[in-house]
């Protein structure tokens with residue numbers, strides 16, 4: 001099962017400063033069926049009790065310190081950084097991480113950082129989350145608040161699956177042929193997220209050879225993961241659907257072609273969900289096999305039961 005890190009409080013563990021939790025239903029009830037969550041609470045992990053005084057970030061927004069309220073005599077920043085360092089091996093085995101929103105330890109963005117006058121600027125990153133990102137810059141991360149948005153949810157889950165596939169490729173030994181196959185498989189999926197990255201990666205892949213694969217593959221996966229961070233818009237998805245439709249041009253009767261075109265149009269207008277034209281396309285490709293299309297992750301980026309929950313919840 002794919003390993004994904006998670007702030008322990010999001011799974012319902014009573015580890016928050018007030019002895020409570022922040023259980024996230026989508027993680028606990030849906031993602032937990034597909035991912036093996038690895039729960040970590042850095043504050044409890046560095047020896048803080050529960051309940052405890054609240055931590056807050058102070059000082060420079062780019063390198064804030066984690067202290068108890070107004071009391072700067074005790075500084076927990078280094079402890080939180082070391083806690084992440086200590087878990088490096090565990091982090092390297094993960095394919096994603098869900099952090100708790102707004103936390104001075106776990107928040108991934110928009111965390112309050114207080115200046116000397118006591119005013120807060122909401123643009124910091126939690127100390128533990130920042131260190132995890134430094135150690136594992138490619139690791140797909142998201143916070144629980146953003147997972148409420150179906151588009152961001154979809155982007156995160158896709159990134160987890162793609163990154164996991166990449167980790168397995170590396171583990172098995174990456175070759176030029178394997179990288180080209182990987183790229184071909186995710187090409188249309190990427191096109192739905194970021195056209196610019198799609199155009200940028202083609203020439204990079206074309207130039208990869210035995211000699212430069214170690215360096216160029218790092219460049220490649222960096223751009224690919226960044227590209228998938230952009231959400232797949234309706235317009236981009238519709239373009240990919242039309243592209244796929246093109247493969248069926250000479251294989252379907254007029255009536256079926258018109259039906260498919262109408263579904264794509266209705267999806268583009270926001271009348272139908274993506275699953276509608278996608279399901280019909282898959283049905284047609286089942287009866288009109290095409291080796292290139294069959295391998296496309298755009299059609300099945302992750303298990304279909306999970307796809308329904310991503311849209312519905």
Ligand code: SF4
Nearest residue numbers: 007008009041100106
């Ligand atoms: S946000 Fe992070 S540090 Fe705070 S309780 Fe949850 S897991 Fe622990």
